[in-house]
Amino acid sequence: MTTKLFHNARIYTPVDKGYPKGGVDQNHSRFYENGALLVKNGKIDSIGDTSQVLNGLFSIPIDQKIDCHGACMIPGFVDPHTHLCFAYRREEEFNMRIAGMPYLEILNQGGGILSSVKAVHEATETELLKNTMIHALSALSFGTTTVEIKSGYGLDTPNELKMLRVIEQVGRYSPLDVVPTFLGAHAIPEDFQGRSDDFVDLVIEEMLPAVAKQKIARYCDVFCEKGVFSIDQGRKILTAAKILGLGIKIHADEVHDLGGASLAADLGAISADHLLAAGTGSIDKMIKAGVVANLLPGTAYSLRKPYAKAREMINAGLPVALATDCNPGSSYTESMPFVFGLAVVNMMMTPLEALTAATLNAAYAAGMADRVGSLDAGKQADFLLLDGGTPAIIAYHAGVNPVIAVYKSGERVK
Ligand code: NIG
Numbered sequence: 001m002t003t004k005l006f007h008n009a010r011i012y013t014p015v016d017k018g019y020p021k022g023g024v025d026q027n028h029s030r031f032y033e034n035g036a037l038l039v040k041n042g043k044i045d046s047i048g049d050t051s052q053v054l055n056g057l058f059s060i061p062i063d064q065k066i067d068c069h070g071a072c073m074i075p076g077f078v079d080p081h082t083h084l085c086f087a088y089r090r091e092e093e094f095n096m097r098i099a100g101m102p103y104l105e106i107l108n109q110g111g112g113i114l115s116s117v118k119a120v121h122e123a124t125e126t127e128l129l130k131n132t133m134i135h136a137l138s139a140l141s142f143g144t145t146t147v148e149i150k151s152g153y154g155l156d157t158p159n160e161l162k163m164l165r166v167i168e169q170v171g172r173y174s175p176l177d178v179v180p181t182f183l184g185a186h187a188i189p190e191d192f193q194g195r196s197d198d199f200v201d202l203v204i205e206e207m208l209p210a211v212a213k214q215k216i217a218r219y220c221d222v223f224c225e226k227g228v229f230s231i232d233q234g235r236k237i238l239t240a241a242k243i244l245g246l247g248i249k250i251h252a253d254e255v256h257d258l259g260g261a262s263l264a265a266d267l268g269a270i271s272a273d274h275l276l277a278a279g280t281g282s283i284d285k286m287i288k289a290g291v292v293a294n295l296l297p298g299t300a301y302s303l304r305k306p307y308a309k310a311r312e313m314i315n316a317g318l319p320v321a322l323a324t325d326c327n328p329g330s331s332y333t334e335s336m337p338f339v340f341g342l343a344v345v346n347m348m349m350t351p352l353e354a355l356t357a358a359t360l361n362a363a364y365a366a367g368m369a370d371r372v373g374s375l376d377a378g379k380q381a382d383f384l385l386l387d388g389g390t391p392a393i394i395a396y397h398a399g400v401n402p403v404i405a406v407y408k409s410g411e412r413v414k
Protein backbone atom coordinates (compact mmCIF):
# COMPACT_ATOMS: atom_id res chain seq x y z
CA MET A 1 0.00 0.00 0.00
CA THR A 2 1.46 3.36 -1.05
CA THR A 3 0.04 6.49 0.47
CA LYS A 4 0.64 9.91 -1.05
CA LEU A 5 -0.49 13.26 0.23
CA PHE A 6 -0.79 16.11 -2.28
CA HIS A 7 -1.19 19.36 -0.39
CA ASN A 8 -1.12 23.13 -0.81
CA ALA A 9 -3.32 22.99 -3.93
CA ARG A 10 -6.25 25.14 -5.03
CA ILE A 11 -8.62 22.29 -5.82
CA TYR A 12 -11.62 22.67 -8.11
CA THR A 13 -13.75 19.63 -8.86
CA PRO A 14 -17.33 18.85 -9.77
CA VAL A 15 -18.93 16.49 -7.28
CA ASP A 16 -20.36 13.27 -8.68
CA LYS A 17 -23.90 12.65 -7.44
CA GLY A 18 -24.40 9.67 -9.73
CA TYR A 19 -25.59 11.43 -12.88
CA PRO A 20 -24.29 14.01 -15.39
CA LYS A 21 -24.90 17.63 -14.45
CA GLY A 22 -27.15 20.00 -16.37
CA GLY A 23 -28.73 23.35 -15.55
CA VAL A 24 -27.33 25.39 -12.66
CA ASP A 25 -25.70 22.23 -11.33
CA GLN A 26 -23.27 22.22 -14.25
CA ASN A 27 -21.85 25.50 -12.92
CA HIS A 28 -21.15 24.09 -9.44
CA SER A 29 -17.73 23.02 -8.36
CA ARG A 30 -16.26 22.17 -4.98
CA PHE A 31 -13.37 24.51 -4.14
CA TYR A 32 -10.66 24.10 -1.49
CA GLU A 33 -8.33 27.08 -1.30
CA ASN A 34 -5.67 25.19 0.62
CA GLY A 35 -6.67 21.74 -0.46
CA ALA A 36 -5.20 18.29 -0.09
CA LEU A 37 -5.74 14.96 -1.74
CA LEU A 38 -4.86 11.72 -0.03
CA VAL A 39 -4.15 8.92 -2.49
CA LYS A 40 -3.90 5.25 -1.53
CA ASN A 41 -2.80 2.77 -4.14
CA GLY A 42 -3.72 5.11 -6.98
CA LYS A 43 -7.22 5.84 -5.67
CA ILE A 44 -8.55 8.92 -3.92
CA ASP A 45 -8.93 8.18 -0.22
CA SER A 46 -9.96 11.64 0.89
CA ILE A 47 -10.12 15.22 -0.32
CA GLY A 48 -10.61 18.46 1.60
CA ASP A 49 -8.87 21.37 3.27
CA THR A 50 -5.31 20.38 4.10
CA SER A 51 -5.93 20.63 7.86
CA GLN A 52 -9.09 18.53 7.58
CA VAL A 53 -7.35 15.79 5.57
CA LEU A 54 -4.38 15.80 7.99
CA ASN A 55 -6.70 15.52 11.00
CA GLY A 56 -8.31 12.44 9.51
CA LEU A 57 -4.94 10.73 9.17
CA PHE A 58 -4.13 9.94 12.83
CA SER A 59 -1.33 7.42 12.72
CA ILE A 60 -1.53 6.39 9.04
CA PRO A 61 1.99 6.58 7.64
CA ILE A 62 2.42 8.68 4.49
CA ASP A 63 4.99 7.42 2.01
CA GLN A 64 5.24 10.65 0.03
CA LYS A 65 4.21 14.25 0.63
CA ILE A 66 3.91 16.38 -2.50
CA ASP A 67 3.69 20.16 -2.17
CA CYS A 68 1.63 21.57 -5.07
CA HIS A 69 2.89 25.12 -4.33
CA GLY A 70 -0.55 26.69 -4.61
CA ALA A 71 -1.17 25.42 -8.15
CA CYS A 72 -4.72 24.88 -9.31
CA MET A 73 -5.68 21.18 -9.24
CA ILE A 74 -8.54 19.79 -11.35
CA PRO A 75 -9.58 16.29 -12.43
CA GLY A 76 -7.84 14.91 -15.53
CA PHE A 77 -9.72 15.72 -18.72
CA VAL A 78 -11.86 13.01 -20.24
CA ASP A 79 -12.04 13.34 -24.04
CA PRO A 80 -15.19 11.40 -24.96
CA HIS A 81 -15.05 11.67 -28.76
CA THR A 82 -11.95 11.23 -30.91
CA HIS A 83 -10.86 9.66 -34.17
CA LEU A 84 -7.20 9.83 -33.26
CA CYS A 85 -6.41 6.43 -34.76
CA PHE A 86 -5.41 7.43 -38.31
CA ALA A 87 -2.43 7.00 -40.58
CA TYR A 88 -1.85 10.40 -42.23
CA ARG A 89 -2.83 14.02 -41.86
CA ARG A 90 -4.89 15.83 -44.52
CA GLU A 91 -3.24 19.25 -44.70
CA GLU A 92 -4.03 19.74 -48.41
CA GLU A 93 -7.69 19.24 -47.64
CA PHE A 94 -7.52 21.90 -44.94
CA ASN A 95 -6.13 24.27 -47.55
CA MET A 96 -9.02 23.40 -49.87
CA ARG A 97 -11.54 24.00 -47.12
CA ILE A 98 -10.18 27.37 -46.08
CA ALA A 99 -10.25 28.31 -49.75
CA GLY A 100 -13.99 27.64 -49.63
CA MET A 101 -14.64 23.99 -50.56
CA PRO A 102 -17.29 22.44 -48.27
CA TYR A 103 -16.31 19.47 -46.09
CA LEU A 104 -19.05 17.17 -47.45
CA GLU A 105 -18.18 18.03 -51.05
CA ILE A 106 -14.60 16.86 -50.50
CA LEU A 107 -15.99 13.60 -49.11
CA ASN A 108 -18.41 13.22 -52.06
CA GLN A 109 -15.45 13.52 -54.43
CA GLY A 110 -13.71 10.60 -52.74
CA GLY A 111 -11.49 12.66 -50.40
CA GLY A 112 -11.97 13.50 -46.74
CA ILE A 113 -12.78 10.43 -44.64
CA LEU A 114 -12.23 8.24 -47.72
CA SER A 115 -8.64 9.40 -48.11
CA SER A 116 -8.03 8.44 -44.48
CA VAL A 117 -9.59 5.04 -45.26
CA LYS A 118 -7.08 4.53 -48.07
CA ALA A 119 -4.22 5.49 -45.74
CA VAL A 120 -5.37 3.06 -43.01
CA HIS A 121 -5.69 0.23 -45.54
CA GLU A 122 -2.10 0.85 -46.67
CA ALA A 123 -0.62 1.21 -43.16
CA THR A 124 0.69 -1.76 -41.24
CA GLU A 125 -0.64 -2.29 -37.74
CA THR A 126 2.70 -1.12 -36.33
CA GLU A 127 2.68 2.09 -38.40
CA LEU A 128 -0.89 2.80 -37.36
CA LEU A 129 -0.04 2.17 -33.70
CA LYS A 130 2.92 4.55 -33.92
CA ASN A 131 0.83 7.41 -35.33
CA THR A 132 -2.02 6.78 -32.90
CA MET A 133 0.35 6.67 -29.95
CA ILE A 134 1.93 10.01 -30.98
CA HIS A 135 -1.49 11.67 -30.88
CA ALA A 136 -2.58 9.91 -27.70
CA LEU A 137 0.58 10.98 -25.85
CA SER A 138 0.16 14.52 -27.14
CA ALA A 139 -3.39 14.48 -25.74
CA LEU A 140 -1.97 13.27 -22.41
CA SER A 141 0.47 16.19 -22.32
CA PHE A 142 -2.53 18.54 -22.69
CA GLY A 143 -4.20 16.89 -19.70
CA THR A 144 -6.35 14.13 -21.20
CA THR A 145 -6.21 11.11 -18.89
CA THR A 146 -9.12 9.13 -20.38
CA VAL A 147 -9.91 9.08 -24.08
CA GLU A 148 -12.56 7.54 -26.29
CA ILE A 149 -11.17 6.47 -29.68
CA LYS A 150 -13.27 5.42 -32.67
CA SER A 151 -12.52 3.13 -35.55
CA GLY A 152 -14.11 4.16 -38.85
CA TYR A 153 -11.25 4.50 -41.32
CA GLY A 154 -11.33 0.78 -42.13
CA LEU A 155 -14.85 0.37 -43.51
CA ASP A 156 -14.32 -3.37 -44.01
CA THR A 157 -14.12 -6.09 -41.40
CA PRO A 158 -10.33 -6.73 -41.40
CA ASN A 159 -9.42 -3.03 -41.32
CA GLU A 160 -12.01 -2.08 -38.71
CA LEU A 161 -10.67 -4.89 -36.51
CA LYS A 162 -7.11 -3.72 -37.21
CA MET A 163 -8.03 -0.24 -35.97
CA LEU A 164 -9.75 -1.62 -32.88
CA ARG A 165 -6.69 -3.74 -32.05
CA VAL A 166 -4.50 -0.64 -32.33
CA ILE A 167 -6.90 1.32 -30.11
CA GLU A 168 -6.77 -1.47 -27.55
CA GLN A 169 -2.95 -1.38 -27.60
CA VAL A 170 -2.93 2.37 -26.93
CA GLY A 171 -4.79 1.58 -23.71
CA ARG A 172 -2.35 -1.16 -22.86
CA TYR A 173 0.93 0.64 -23.60
CA SER A 174 0.16 4.25 -22.61
CA PRO A 175 -0.89 5.67 -19.24
CA LEU A 176 -4.28 6.60 -20.72
CA ASP A 177 -7.56 4.83 -20.08
CA VAL A 178 -8.99 4.15 -23.54
CA VAL A 179 -12.65 3.59 -24.44
CA PRO A 180 -12.96 1.87 -27.84
CA THR A 181 -15.87 2.65 -30.19
CA PHE A 182 -16.76 0.85 -33.42
CA LEU A 183 -17.65 3.32 -36.19
CA GLY A 184 -17.92 1.02 -39.20
CA ALA A 185 -20.67 3.29 -40.58
CA HIS A 186 -18.47 6.38 -40.90
CA ALA A 187 -18.67 6.78 -44.69
CA ILE A 188 -19.83 4.78 -47.68
CA PRO A 189 -16.75 3.10 -49.16
CA GLU A 190 -15.97 3.64 -52.84
CA ASP A 191 -17.07 0.16 -53.95
CA PHE A 192 -20.48 0.64 -52.27
CA GLN A 193 -21.29 4.04 -53.82
CA GLY A 194 -24.96 4.08 -54.82
CA ARG A 195 -25.60 0.93 -52.74
CA SER A 196 -25.46 2.26 -49.22
CA ASP A 197 -28.11 -0.23 -48.02
CA ASP A 198 -25.81 -3.08 -49.05
CA PHE A 199 -23.05 -1.52 -46.96
CA VAL A 200 -25.43 -1.18 -43.99
CA ASP A 201 -26.16 -4.91 -44.36
CA LEU A 202 -22.42 -5.64 -44.32
CA VAL A 203 -22.01 -3.59 -41.14
CA ILE A 204 -24.90 -5.41 -39.47
CA GLU A 205 -24.29 -8.93 -40.72
CA GLU A 206 -20.50 -9.14 -40.76
CA MET A 207 -18.70 -6.30 -38.99
CA LEU A 208 -20.84 -5.90 -35.86
CA PRO A 209 -20.96 -9.63 -35.04
CA ALA A 210 -17.15 -9.87 -35.47
CA VAL A 211 -16.60 -6.82 -33.24
CA ALA A 212 -19.03 -8.10 -30.60
CA LYS A 213 -17.54 -11.60 -30.65
CA GLN A 214 -14.04 -10.25 -30.00
CA LYS A 215 -15.38 -7.85 -27.34
CA ILE A 216 -13.08 -5.26 -28.86
CA ALA A 217 -15.42 -2.24 -28.66
CA ARG A 218 -17.68 -0.84 -25.95
CA TYR A 219 -19.75 1.45 -28.14
CA CYS A 220 -21.11 1.62 -31.66
CA ASP A 221 -21.40 4.98 -33.42
CA VAL A 222 -22.88 6.03 -36.80
CA PHE A 223 -22.30 9.17 -38.89
CA CYS A 224 -25.88 10.21 -39.70
CA GLU A 225 -25.61 12.94 -42.33
CA LYS A 226 -26.95 13.97 -45.74
CA GLY A 227 -25.21 11.85 -48.36
CA VAL A 228 -23.73 9.56 -45.69
CA PHE A 229 -26.10 7.44 -43.51
CA SER A 230 -29.78 8.29 -43.14
CA ILE A 231 -31.62 8.29 -39.83
CA ASP A 232 -33.31 5.01 -40.82
CA GLN A 233 -29.97 3.39 -41.61
CA GLY A 234 -28.54 4.72 -38.35
CA ARG A 235 -31.50 3.31 -36.46
CA LYS A 236 -31.00 -0.11 -38.06
CA ILE A 237 -27.29 -0.28 -37.27
CA LEU A 238 -27.58 1.03 -33.72
CA THR A 239 -30.51 -1.26 -32.92
CA ALA A 240 -28.44 -4.23 -34.09
CA ALA A 241 -25.52 -3.00 -31.97
CA LYS A 242 -27.71 -2.74 -28.88
CA ILE A 243 -28.93 -6.31 -29.36
CA LEU A 244 -25.28 -7.42 -29.42
CA GLY A 245 -24.68 -5.66 -26.10
CA LEU A 246 -22.85 -2.56 -27.30
CA GLY A 247 -23.60 0.91 -25.95
CA ILE A 248 -24.50 3.49 -28.57
CA LYS A 249 -23.43 6.99 -29.65
CA ILE A 250 -24.35 9.10 -32.67
CA HIS A 251 -22.66 11.70 -34.88
CA ALA A 252 -25.83 13.75 -34.85
CA ASP A 253 -26.79 16.89 -36.77
CA GLU A 254 -23.17 17.91 -37.48
CA VAL A 255 -23.80 19.65 -40.80
CA HIS A 256 -27.55 19.21 -41.42
CA ASP A 257 -30.42 18.83 -38.95
CA LEU A 258 -31.57 15.33 -39.92
CA GLY A 259 -32.97 14.40 -36.51
CA GLY A 260 -29.92 12.59 -35.12
CA ALA A 261 -30.48 14.04 -31.65
CA SER A 262 -34.03 12.66 -31.56
CA LEU A 263 -32.77 9.28 -32.75
CA ALA A 264 -30.24 9.31 -29.90
CA ALA A 265 -33.10 9.95 -27.46
CA ASP A 266 -35.36 7.27 -29.04
CA LEU A 267 -32.64 4.63 -28.77
CA GLY A 268 -31.29 5.68 -25.36
CA ALA A 269 -27.81 6.54 -26.63
CA ILE A 270 -25.25 7.47 -23.97
CA SER A 271 -24.45 10.63 -25.95
CA ALA A 272 -25.45 12.58 -29.04
CA ASP A 273 -22.38 14.23 -30.49
CA HIS A 274 -21.73 17.44 -32.48
CA LEU A 275 -25.28 18.94 -32.64
CA LEU A 276 -23.99 22.03 -34.49
CA ALA A 277 -27.12 22.08 -36.63
CA ALA A 278 -29.51 20.50 -34.11
CA GLY A 279 -32.77 22.38 -33.54
CA THR A 280 -33.68 23.19 -29.96
CA GLY A 281 -36.76 20.93 -30.31
CA SER A 282 -34.72 17.83 -29.45
CA ILE A 283 -33.37 19.22 -26.14
CA ASP A 284 -36.32 18.05 -24.02
CA LYS A 285 -36.28 14.61 -25.63
CA MET A 286 -32.59 14.25 -24.82
CA ILE A 287 -33.11 15.34 -21.20
CA LYS A 288 -35.95 12.84 -20.73
CA ALA A 289 -33.88 10.03 -22.25
CA GLY A 290 -30.76 10.89 -20.20
CA VAL A 291 -28.60 11.53 -23.29
CA VAL A 292 -25.51 13.72 -22.77
CA ALA A 293 -24.99 16.47 -25.38
CA ASN A 294 -21.38 15.92 -26.37
CA LEU A 295 -20.22 19.16 -27.98
CA LEU A 296 -17.11 19.43 -30.17
CA PRO A 297 -16.32 23.11 -30.76
CA GLY A 298 -13.04 22.30 -32.54
CA THR A 299 -15.20 21.16 -35.46
CA ALA A 300 -17.14 24.44 -35.64
CA TYR A 301 -13.79 26.27 -35.51
CA SER A 302 -12.21 24.19 -38.25
CA LEU A 303 -15.29 24.02 -40.49
CA ARG A 304 -16.10 27.70 -39.85
CA LYS A 305 -19.63 26.84 -38.75
CA PRO A 306 -21.82 28.33 -36.02
CA TYR A 307 -21.19 26.68 -32.64
CA ALA A 308 -23.66 24.31 -31.00
CA LYS A 309 -26.20 26.03 -28.79
CA ALA A 310 -24.56 25.18 -25.48
CA ARG A 311 -26.23 28.01 -23.54
CA GLU A 312 -29.74 26.95 -24.54
CA MET A 313 -28.91 23.35 -23.72
CA ILE A 314 -27.46 24.06 -20.28
CA ASN A 315 -30.19 26.56 -19.40
CA ALA A 316 -32.80 23.96 -20.30
CA GLY A 317 -31.11 21.44 -17.99
CA LEU A 318 -29.38 19.26 -20.59
CA PRO A 319 -25.94 18.06 -19.41
CA VAL A 320 -23.25 19.22 -21.83
CA ALA A 321 -19.89 17.48 -22.29
CA LEU A 322 -16.90 18.65 -24.33
CA ALA A 323 -14.62 16.66 -26.61
CA THR A 324 -11.93 17.36 -29.22
CA ASP A 325 -13.26 15.16 -32.08
CA CYS A 326 -9.52 14.87 -32.85
CA ASN A 327 -9.33 13.69 -36.47
CA PRO A 328 -7.30 14.56 -39.57
CA GLY A 329 -10.26 16.31 -41.26
CA SER A 330 -12.89 18.33 -39.43
CA SER A 331 -11.04 19.03 -36.15
CA TYR A 332 -7.32 18.37 -35.96
CA THR A 333 -6.54 19.00 -32.31
CA GLU A 334 -5.80 16.73 -29.39
CA SER A 335 -5.98 19.66 -26.96
CA MET A 336 -8.81 19.72 -24.45
CA PRO A 337 -7.58 23.16 -23.25
CA PHE A 338 -8.17 24.52 -26.78
CA VAL A 339 -11.69 23.11 -26.81
CA PHE A 340 -12.28 24.45 -23.28
CA GLY A 341 -11.26 27.92 -24.48
CA LEU A 342 -13.63 27.77 -27.46
CA ALA A 343 -16.45 26.67 -25.17
CA VAL A 344 -15.92 29.59 -22.79
CA VAL A 345 -15.24 32.32 -25.32
CA ASN A 346 -17.39 31.27 -28.28
CA MET A 347 -20.14 29.14 -26.72
CA MET A 348 -20.63 31.43 -23.72
CA MET A 349 -20.08 28.70 -21.15
CA THR A 350 -18.67 29.71 -17.76
CA PRO A 351 -15.26 28.27 -16.84
CA LEU A 352 -16.90 26.07 -14.20
CA GLU A 353 -19.50 24.80 -16.68
CA ALA A 354 -16.67 23.98 -19.08
CA LEU A 355 -14.80 22.24 -16.24
CA THR A 356 -17.80 20.00 -15.51
CA ALA A 357 -18.23 19.43 -19.27
CA ALA A 358 -14.60 18.40 -19.81
CA THR A 359 -14.37 16.15 -16.75
CA LEU A 360 -17.48 14.70 -15.07
CA ASN A 361 -20.01 15.05 -17.90
CA ALA A 362 -17.36 13.84 -20.33
CA ALA A 363 -16.80 10.81 -18.11
CA TYR A 364 -20.54 10.08 -18.27
CA ALA A 365 -20.47 10.48 -22.06
CA ALA A 366 -17.68 7.89 -22.19
CA GLY A 367 -19.31 5.52 -19.68
CA MET A 368 -16.37 5.98 -17.28
CA ALA A 369 -17.87 8.06 -14.48
CA ASP A 370 -17.67 5.21 -11.99
CA ARG A 371 -13.87 5.51 -12.13
CA VAL A 372 -12.90 9.00 -13.35
CA GLY A 373 -14.20 12.52 -14.04
CA SER A 374 -14.16 14.00 -10.54
CA LEU A 375 -11.98 14.03 -7.44
CA ASP A 376 -14.37 12.01 -5.30
CA ALA A 377 -13.16 9.43 -2.81
CA GLY A 378 -12.98 5.99 -4.40
CA LYS A 379 -12.20 7.23 -7.92
CA GLN A 380 -8.82 7.00 -9.63
CA ALA A 381 -6.40 9.77 -8.67
CA ASP A 382 -6.30 11.24 -12.18
CA PHE A 383 -5.64 14.96 -11.88
CA LEU A 384 -3.85 17.96 -13.35
CA LEU A 385 -1.90 20.87 -11.94
CA LEU A 386 -2.42 24.11 -13.86
CA ASP A 387 -0.25 27.17 -14.29
CA GLY A 388 -2.87 29.49 -12.80
CA GLY A 389 -5.17 30.07 -9.86
CA THR A 390 -8.55 29.03 -11.27
CA PRO A 391 -9.88 26.87 -14.15
CA ALA A 392 -10.43 30.13 -16.10
CA ILE A 393 -6.70 30.11 -16.89
CA ILE A 394 -7.41 27.36 -19.44
CA ALA A 395 -9.48 29.75 -21.57
CA TYR A 396 -7.62 32.92 -20.61
CA HIS A 397 -4.06 31.87 -21.51
CA ALA A 398 -5.04 30.97 -25.04
CA GLY A 399 -3.08 28.82 -27.44
CA VAL A 400 -0.58 27.54 -24.89
CA ASN A 401 -0.59 24.52 -22.65
CA PRO A 402 -1.71 25.48 -19.13
CA VAL A 403 -1.11 21.94 -17.82
CA ILE A 404 2.08 21.74 -15.73
CA ALA A 405 1.68 18.22 -14.42
CA VAL A 406 -0.50 15.22 -15.19
CA TYR A 407 -1.10 12.47 -12.62
CA LYS A 408 -2.67 9.15 -13.57
CA SER A 409 -3.69 6.89 -10.68
CA GLY A 410 -1.49 9.03 -8.43
CA GLU A 411 1.62 8.64 -10.61
CA ARG A 412 3.14 11.61 -12.38
CA VAL A 413 3.03 10.97 -16.14
CA LYS A 414 3.95 14.49 -17.28
O1 NIG B 1 -16.68 13.84 -36.30
N1 NIG B 1 -18.04 13.62 -39.33
C1 NIG B 1 -17.58 12.52 -39.25
N2 NIG B 1 -16.47 12.17 -38.62
C2 NIG B 1 -15.52 13.09 -38.13
C3 NIG B 1 -14.59 13.59 -39.18
C4 NIG B 1 -13.72 12.53 -39.70
C5 NIG B 1 -12.79 12.97 -40.77
O2 NIG B 1 -13.01 13.99 -41.46
O3 NIG B 1 -11.81 12.25 -40.95
C6 NIG B 1 -16.21 14.18 -37.35
O4 NIG B 1 -16.27 15.34 -37.77
Ligand code: FE
Pocket residue numbers: 081082083251325
Ligand atom coordinates in the same frame (compact mmCIF):
# COMPACT_ATOMS: atom_id res chain seq x y z
FE1 FE C 1 -16.40 12.71 -34.85
